[in-house]
Amino acid sequence: xxxxxxxxxxxxxxxxxxxxxxxxxxxxxxxxxxxxxxxxxxxxxxxxxxxxxxxxxxxxxxxxxxxxxxxxxxxxxxxxxxxxxxxxxxxxxxxxxxxxxxxxxxxxxxxxxxxxxxxxxxxxxxxxxxxxxxxxxxxxxxxxxxxxxxxxxxxx
Numbered sequence: 519x520x521x522x523x524x525x526x527x528x529x530x531x532x533x534x535x536x537x538x539x540x541x542x543x544x545x546x547x548x549x550x551x552x553x554x555x556x557x558x559x560x561x562x563x564x565x566x567x568x569x570x571x572x573x574x575x576x577x578x579x580x581x582x583x584x585x586x587x588x589x590x591x592x593x594x595x596x597x598x599x600x601x602x603x604x605x606x607x608x609x610x611x612x613x614x615x616x617x618x619x620x621x622x623x624x625x626x627x628x629x630x631x632x633x634x635x636x637x638x639x640x641x642x643x644x645x646x647x648x649x650x651x652x653x654x655x656x657x658x659x660x661x662x663x664x665x666x667x668x669x670x671x672x673x674x
Contacts, residue, residue: 522638523547523565527557527572527585528601537571540627546634554580554588561592569638571630574602574611583615590616597637601625 524546528534534550541548549565551557555578561567570589574582586598598618602608605622619633 521545521547522568523549524569524571524634525549525551525557525560525565525567525589527551527554527570527576527582529553529573529575529577537630540630544631553578554582554585557585558588561589564592567593567596569597569599569634571599571601571634574600574608575604581611583611586616586618587614599630599633599637 524541526534526538526541526548527550528537529552531552534552538548538550549560549567551560554572554576557570557572558580567589570586570593572582572585576582576585580588582600582602586600589596589598598616599621600608600615600618601621601623603623608620619637621629621633
């Protein structure tokens, strides 16, 4: 879905810049933010984002899950893609977080595009098991199909 407004949140400046540039070359309007706190300010300004891509571990008051909860106050149906290099932390912090895709860092650019396409076309209640085995550079979507998330499960 070209020209979708994407809020992209990560505290790694180099990764954030590279991802924003990549998404722009793919036809998305990427708005980078270095923390959940900065992203919240953008949401409070009523920018019409169609997608939130957020790292889970962020500096400031809001981690990625808390940001997602706040984002849903402003945009109740916004799809969410979570990214993390720390799955144990994600499992601990996930309680009560909105459903979303989960990508384990490092992930491939194609993996991100697949996740974006999936959430923009199917909504925000799908989860991708991104912790496939093998070499770290091969992480991304697993070969198993996505699982429909039920009301009793968590985002990570």
